[in-house]
Amino acid sequence: MWNGSARSRPWARRRPARRSSARKPSALPWRAATVARPSGRRHPPSPKHAVARPSLRFPASSAPHWRGMMPRLAEIGWNDFFEQAWERDFAGSGLIPARIASSLRGAFVLWTENDGDIEAPARPKLVRNPATKVCTGDWVALRLQPPVVEDVLPRRTKVARKASGSDTVEQVLGANVDVLFLVQGLDRDFNIRRLERYMTIAWDSGAQPVVVLNKADLCNDLDARMAEANEVAGGAPVIPTSAASGEGVDALLAFLTPGKTAALIGSSGVGKSKLTNRLAGGAVRDVGAVREADGRGRHTTVGRELIRTPQGWLLMDLPGIREVQPSGGSGVEQTFPDVEELIAQCRFSNCSHGSEPGCAIQEALETGALERSRYENYGKVQAELAVLEQKKDARLQGEAKRQMRKIHHDQRNRPRNR
Incomplete structure (x- = not known):
């Protein structure tokens, strides 16, 4: 009678004997010099790759700490804003701060504490995703072994x-x-x-x-x-x-x-x-x-x-710009403060600034207090931003629907325990 044990099931896979937890010390010298990484490859690199960039590799005892780099970092834009962000998100991570000076053939040229240029690629999320895409001027978290941009710090501007x-x-x-x-x-x-x-x-x-x-x-x-x-x-x-x-x-x-x-x-x-x-x-x-x-x-x-x-x-x-279209609306009020003030003086809050009585915009246009071309440009910018927001909402809704469909698809195709 089958009792569910492995002995009664000759086809069952026997678990191998547990090995001793004690590990023999490695005789390879490059293992001891490898800097521990909180995240990355599970196994250390091969000796061939361990010396691929000798100028950027150093033992853990001499690895630079970003606090010692403050005077030089300040020369390339480091300040209290980025220091607080680093302490909050990257302290003790084994990474160092660097600033993107330019991009070159799919990689980035970065400035670090030693005034030298380091060329390094970035993680795919920092290149492909428009929301997190890095650019010139960004402060990033850089891993030196091997050189790769792991993350980006919050932008001040x-x-x-x-x-x-x-x-x-x-x-x-x-x-x-x-x-x-x-x-x-x-x-x-x-x-x-x-x-x-x-x-x-x-x-x-x-x-x-x-x-x-x-x-x-x-x-x-x-x-x-x-x-x-x-x-x-x-x-x-x-x-x-x-x-x-x-x-x-x-x-x-x-x-x-x-x-x-x-x-x-x-x-x-x-x-x-x-x-x-x-x-x-x-x-x-x-x-x-x-x-x-x-x-x-x-x-x-x-x-x-x-x-x-x-x-x-x-x-x-920056390269010359042919198409000047803002991507946000927070600067409109500071660019057109006179138009915003006149709109606030209209009798009706939903005034379309056409033929409504008590329209401060129409009165200013008739008296010459407001230049018509300036008001028309204000209307164009507002209309472009409104269309942009509508398209953003539609895109976000579409992404949310696609994500939900993917979740439902994964749930339907998930193997069930029998």
Whole structure:
């Protein structure tokens, strides 16, 4: 009679005898020098791979600790904000903080405590997922053996827009920027409505915006352009410059101190690369020619790269932007405070600003207190953001439905215990 025991079931698989827990000491010298890792491969690397990067490997007793790197990290933007995030999320993890200086062939060039450049790939979640995708300026948690970016620290600021040609994806142009220079050319590039959109991106970023009116030496009505820019700058400084002669460069340098990160954003041909060379005190960027017909330039800057200057601050020259569409709405109120104030004065809270009685917008348009093109640009930005939010909601709902279908599918196909 079958009693359920293994003896009565000759086909049953017998469990092997338990081995002793005592392990023999390894005779391989590279095992003892391997730094313990809280997460990663179960077995240590082979001797062939253990010496693949000798300059980046060191025994556990001499492994650097990030606290000893504070003076050098501060030179590349480290501050109390990132220190608190590191203590909270990565203390004791065996990782070190590093900052992304640029991307190269699917990998990233990172700055660490020794002022050297380390090239390392990132985990797939930090490259493929738009919500967690790392970019130039990010502070990351780096594993040295082998070099790989494991995670990203919270961003203090981010310069972002809606990705060109995409419905809902946000494109982060640069992270952890302290001062954002919005560059407009005073030859044929000057467009006050475009500057309003740049201001929306700047206020939404969290960085300090500074409006730069470059090529002032080519402008015959500088005072009028300055007045127009001040009307839409929302209190941000407006500085005329000439990258060709160096005029106004000292005024821009006044916003920069050692350890701070500045970025230049603007259309192609406004002189960002030449202005970058002026600010950095040397030829760090190639300069392209500008077409005489329309004043437009080519995309001389095609990548995002952090540049260390002799003065001790960092500079990020962003590629020229053709499509300026904000990805968030928090900067609209600071860019259009006059329009927001007039809307609050309308008699009806749901006023469409058409033919309703007591509409403060219509009254301001009729009297000239509000420029019609400014109000129309405000309406376009609000409409774009509303459509973007609707598409985001639809995408999130679709992702949630797909996730639920996957869960139900897995549950139906799960083997049942008999």
